[in-house]
Amino acid sequence: MNNILVFFLISLFMFSCKPDAIELNVPQAPGKIAVASQQVEGGFLVLTLSRTFSALSDKRATLSDSIRPLPEELLVKGAFVQLTRDGGQITLTEMSPGVYATEQLTPVDYANYTLQVTDAEKGHTLSSQTVMLPQVRFDTVGVVRNPQKETEYTIHYAFTDLPGMGNWYVVNYYTKDNRRDSLPRNPADVDYIAKRMLEQRLDYDLISESDIQGGQYSITKNFTNNKLDTFAVALSNISQGYYEFLKAQKKYNTLVNQIRGEVVNLPTNISNGYGYFNLHTPHVKAIDLSK
């Protein structure tokens, strides 16, 4: 009797059909240029210019997989990149495909800088404006390894908030993580997913005025990681717009968001483009843990 029932049910299910998928034409966003900027102490500014691409161009791009190295066809080569302040102009040099830099940037607090880019190859132009914010320096930074457990570290740092309301900061952490290079790169692999969740924990922290008590910000954080040689931490005073951009990027880059999160429209200050142009001089403290 049981077998008859099973046969009957399976027969019914076998007669069931799965409907074919229907292709949908979704117009893609027009091609534009995305800007990323990075500044280090000593007047060195690096701009990365890359082209937007279709969501259909690469399967991996449908998830927000990290793409390393940068695909060369997406980099903007031979562009004219100019920075303007008070009539003075700096033309950035192409260091490598898509990467433009200058060592002549003299940080002037609260000065307005205008970026203009002309892409000779496709004829795209873009512009952006930003304000150079004053550097804020750490008051203290310290990293301690847990003597009971070698893979645990505690970092403590403190800094003094700039006077006035409406300051935003980003603190970046750089470590040398031995385990990272050995990660399997197949996103379908469950181990990869589990490890990626771990490694995404602390790339950078965003700090807004509401996090700061009494003009001082101080925090102690714990890291669990394999044995590290070097640890660096960088503090940058950033604009609210860039803060929102990084916050949105951080939200989007979590694995959970990509599986079941809400839409994230990343803000931009680029006219006719994407990304964010921001000038800030970070204060970097590096700690040699082997000592």
Place this chain on the structure above:
Amino acid sequence: MMKKVFLLLMICCVITASAQEQTVSGVVTDAATGELLIGVSVSCEDASKGTISNVYGYFSLDIKMPCTLRFMYVGYEEQKIQIIQGTPLPLAISLSEKKQTLQEVVVHAKNKEDEISVSQTGFTHLDLKQIGTVPVLGGEKDIVKVLQLMPGIKRGSDGSTSMLVRGGSGDQNLVLVDEAPVYNASHLLGFFSVFNSDAIKDVTLQKGGFSSNVGGRLSSVLDIKTKDGNMKKMEVNGGIGLLSTRLSVEGPIIKGKLSFIVSARRTYVDQVYKMVGKNLPFYFYDVNGKINWRASDKDQFYLSAYNGKDVLKFGGDNEAASSKVYDADFSTTLVNATLSARWNHTYASQKMFQNVTLVHSRFAYELNNRINQNELLVQSYIQDIAIKINEDYYFNNSNHIKFGGELNNRYFRPNVSRVKGNFNESIRPSDGQHLSMREMAVYVMNEQTITHRFATNYGIRYSGALTGRTFYGNAEPRVNLSYKLTSSQTLKASYAHMSQYINLVTGSSTMPTDLWYPVSSNIKPQTSKQITLGYVKEWEKHHLLFSAETYYKWMNNLVEYKEGTVSLLNNNIEADLIQGSGKAYGVELLLHKKQGRWNGWLGYTLSFSNRQFDSLNGGETFYARYDRRHDLSVVANYEYSSRITFSAVWTFATGSRFTPVIGKYLMPNGSYTDVNALPIYSKRNAVVLSLSHRLDVNMVIKCKSHKRYSGEWHVGAYNLYNQTQPYRIRIDKNSDGSMKYNQVGLFGFIPSVAYNFKF
């Protein structure tokens, strides 16, 4: 304020009061089962005025002696009772079911004249006796699926039991089972409703001119009454379908005094798979139980309970574990439970009827993710404990006053999480939030017949919610007007103000992790104002009814997530909620053939629904996700013989909307240690999926009837021509390596066979 309103109502009543000689009251029951009958037309043969029995089978009427009372109810033999001085009151009327030669259709008004006479707009009453003829997924009877075929009520995705009523969202529907709210009305991730049709006696839905005795949601109130249990004899109903099997037992414990009903349903395919050594990781069950005690001719007590559970589990079988380096599983468990205790009392004056209900309702879900020894468990629940008091006062034949109130203590526990193993390093366990809210409402309303042409239903409801130290209160005036142009044509109009103090915060994904969240000092109550205009025309000779309604609804303080929000493991949901406004408007047409060998209906809805949130879509107005412009349902039944009936349903709807990624760009992460591909999205809900249309068919074959046993076969097919009903988008690879967007359907052609029996 309330005092003044009540005074005004009383004045209106007095103005229209007529000479009162004698009040006659009573209850009307089914002669065979003792089940109370709702909506029975009661009238004095020589008078133009009458009344109908309420949802508890009770009626009250002022008559001049002597009088012959006439009781009429669709599908039942008419009964006449001579009332003279000395007739014992209250009356206990039993109506016998008619032997019908032709099946009537599924949805119709409460009684033959109601569509024309009832003053409310946007009111649907579902007759469950014929529900089985409408073809549905897997041959499973489903009241919600049938409601979705009515104008103004749309489904979410294919197969889903979600209801989107007049441009509102899914959480704007109040679903009551024996007065207890049901927070999750779906089994199998939304493909079946939790309502076992064997246990249900009556279903009504309000979506436009709401009466003042209901509230708490903006878009609809679905009121389900379960059977009381056969008072006369033991009865067993059951059935076995493609997916589930069900059994219902009812009967008297003390004949005419105390009865019970127990109905249970469970999917069984997992057990069948188990027999052949396979694992099907899904099942659901639900159980309804009720005890009904007629303590006296004035007092009746009920105890009604519902419990349902869904379990869905992927992975974790030993075979896989031994062959792979990891062992992982994912499971979801959903539990619904309600309990209501009710007391009906008829006052000695026979003019007043009271219903007091104590309610407990709880909905909980649990997500469990495990990878090897690492485990993450997320739980959430919502719980209600409430008391409701409703009084019906039959002031005279022209004025039926209702008043009452309710108090509800709600408790919320969103996102309680537990972690084990390595997940401890990245996810902090959380005790979730402890949130509570007290919601209250008082109301007074009058159903008034001003002239034989002009009727009205008006009232006011004052609702409020206390959350922390914040109190929100809303006065909700409601008016329904109807004017009979002729005996077969009626014009209707209504205005309704509604308030809602809880929100189902729904993400874009389809995971069952939507969270109920109360108003707070930051989250204000949702409110709406709706106007409806309606026209009804009946061609009695042809058993045809046509109705047209147009509505405009303004909604405020609607709730959405901020961009980028992840609700899972979120301990401060409130910080990620934003509020905005919405508008919905449209036209609903229904052409309904009620009787005859061919019967059925054609429902069409043209609708628009949009939203505006300052921080979404750049502040620009956007269409709601389920803004389906056109929606058409054609339901046809053909009774070939007294034993064979054919049915077909064809549905057609504009596709729902979504927000696709339409481009990408590369960007270093915040620490410049990696490069990510970031998305470029289209405008919110800018892309419309393809049209949905499908044909479902069904054939009912009644077995030769025996004295004590009857049975029927249902043979049918869902989505006969295997049309894709898009419910999500995925990106697929073409054979040449290029990529494309594909719309994926869930269910194709599915044949079904079911057998129902009764003895």
